[in-house]
Amino acid sequence: MKYPSALIASAMAAVLLIPGIANASFVLDTGAPTGTGAPLSLNSSQFVAGEFAATAGDTIVDLSAYLTQGVGEPGDTFTFDIYSNTGFTSRANSRPAAVYSANGTFTANGWNTTAVNWTPTATGDYWLALQVGSPLNTRGLDAPLESSATSGTAPALGFAYAGTNGQYTVSSAFPIGLEVSDTAPVPLPASFFLLLSGVGAAFGVGLRRRGPPLAG
Numbered sequence: 001m002k003y004p005s006a007l008i009a010s011a012m013a014a015v016l017l018i019p020g021i022a023n024a025s026f027v028l029d030t031g032a033p034t035g036t037g038a039p040l041s042l043n044s045s046q047f048v049a050g051e052f053a054a055t056a057g058d059t060i061v062d063l064s065a066y067l068t069q070g071v072g073e074p075g076d077t078f079t080f081d082i083y084s085n086t087g088f089t090s091r092a093n094s095r096p097a098a099v100y101s102a103n104g105t106f107t108a109n110g111w112n113t114t115a116v117n118w119t120p121t122a123t124g125d126y127w128l129a130l131q132v133g134s135p136l137n138t139r140g141l142d143a144p145l146e147s148s149a150t151s152g153t154a155p156a157l158g159f160a161y162a163g164t165n166g167q168y169t170v171s172s173a174f175p176i177g178l179e180v181s182d183t184a185p186v187p188l189p190a191s192f193f194l195l196l197s198g199v200g201a202a203f204g205v206g207l208r209r210r211g212p213p214l215a216g
Contacts, residue, residue, distance in 0.1 A: 024061070028052035028128065028180035031152035032111075033066055035145035040174060041070060042078060042130050043140040045164045049129035050178040051085070051157040054120045058182045060100075064113040065130050066177025067106055068142040076106045076138035078130055080114055085125040092166030104130070106141055111179070125157060128178055129168075146175035 028050060040048055054060070063080040081098040088095065100118040120126070132138050146152075149159060149172035159175050160168040 024181060024183050026154040026179060027054055027058070027060075027182050028156060028178055029152045029154040030146055030156055030175065030178050033144035033146045033175075033177045034151075035147040035175070037145060039068065039070070039142040039144040040161065040176060041140050042067065042132060042143050043138060044132045044135045047129055047131045047162040047166070047168070048143050048174060048176050049083075049088075049127045049160040049162075049168060050176065051125055051127050051159070052154070052180055053125050053157065054123070054180075054182070055184070056120050056123045058120065058184045060116055060118040060120070060180060060182045062113055062179070062181040063102060063104070063116055063128060064111045064177075064179035064181075065104065066110065066144060067112050068109040068144060069106070070140050070142035072106060072138045072141045074107055076141060078104045078106070078132045078138060078141070080104050080116070081129045081131050082118065083127045083129060084122075085127065088127050089160070089168045089170060092162070095167075098129075099126070106138065111177070113179075127160065127168075128180055129160075129162075143176040146177065149175040151175070 030050065040046065042048060060082075065080070080102045082100040083098050084096060086096065090096075099120075100116070102114050102116045102118075104112060104114050106112055130143070149156070156175070156178065158170050159172060160170045161174045162168045
């Protein structure tokens with residue numbers, strides 16, 4: 001019997017059955033808005049934001065906003081800006097720069113998602129802000145309101161709104177649809193290392209049973 005080949009095949013099959021080393025989850029998920037009343041407007045003079053907690057070392061992979069067309073149109077752009085909680089509500093000209101930014105594009109009513117790759121260097125609270133740099137980017141998109149400021153599977157820690165002066169005011173009166181997805185490292189189970197030990201031992205036994213190679 002060709003023990004090495006059989007054992008290698010078994011080991012490869014076992015590795016394929018091992019759970020992934022990362023687990024995707026939401027660190028912010030307010031759910032699809034179901035509130036009534038007029039939505040907030042996202043344009044060059046009106047911004048909105050939601051607060052969430054992130055852990056150093058986790059990788060943020062998706063940013064999503066629930067938007068409807070309003071007076072804008074498909075193809076209008078905005079930015080997903082992530083700010084540290086420190087100084088976020090300062091005046092626009094003294095607010096610390098965003099720690100991460102990504103372009104967002106409105107495609108259709110509903111969730112508009114941008115794939116990103118950002119790993120926080122510090123554990124703490126952050127703000128995901130939807131901002132528009134110029135009326136040439138978008139004339140205005142609508143951000144429907146949530147029925148509650150604490151809705152969703154991972155509710156926002158808070159919401160904020162910035163008017164024409166660009167300074168954010170924290171208020172639960174502006175709950176909007178936001179999602180932040182991350183992948184957190186997952187430790188390999190102890191059974192994985194036992195499996196490796198077993199494969200190694202079986203491989204050694206197989207080699208001993210084969211005996212020394214025949215002299216040519």
